[in-house]
Amino acid sequence: MTPGHGILARPAVEVAPLLLGAVLGHAGVLLRITEVEAYLGVGVDPGSHAFRGQTRRNATMFGPSGHLYAYFSYGMHVCANIVCSPDGEASAVLLRGGEIIAGEASARMRRPTARSDRDLARGPARLTRALGIGLDDDGADLGLAPFELTLPEHPAPFLSGPRTGVGGDGGGAEYPWRFWIPGDGTVSPYRRHPKLGAPPLQR
């Protein structure tokens, strides 16, 4: 594991802003992370897969930090998280958006419908696909091949706001657990959860 990854062994809400500007590499593509969401642990965060305790799907979240938690969603998509917290505690940071900084051709092959470069990894399932990450990669150590994770030398400026796609009314939407680099075009558009009536406040 690359030096400095010890900081990942902290709660996701603390780690999330530190991952903005980090570079994740896999399958010939380098991605600069521009948007993330924190998901917390057992009994704390109703929007988190770990809320009700450990299951087969979320087992990786309960393992050591610095590993990849990949899960299947909506019958067709894969989303990727970076596991945080010490071994035995569950929290993770969902990768929601990023900028392709190398291997654009490979990313385009995997994302033929992307209209523009910035759409290649704008959105959690798009990002995962552009990087060639699949369910097989669940549990992978991000510090070892075929992955590489480089944390930023200096913290990136960021804004925070409510998470996208997470329900309100105890679903955790009231907390500012979404973090992004302001003004970056690869940040995904905010969409409130269908169950949320009123428009959200961003920031």
Add this chain to the structure above:
DNA sequence: GCCTGGATTAACT
């Protein structure tokens, strides 16, 4: 076992 709904996307009106 059966049923529900989802940390989404792309296509369409």
Add this chain to the structure above:
DNA sequence: GTTAATCCAGGCG
């Protein structure tokens, strides 16, 4: 703006 696609995990009986 709306909706179809698509399938598994989790919850419940």
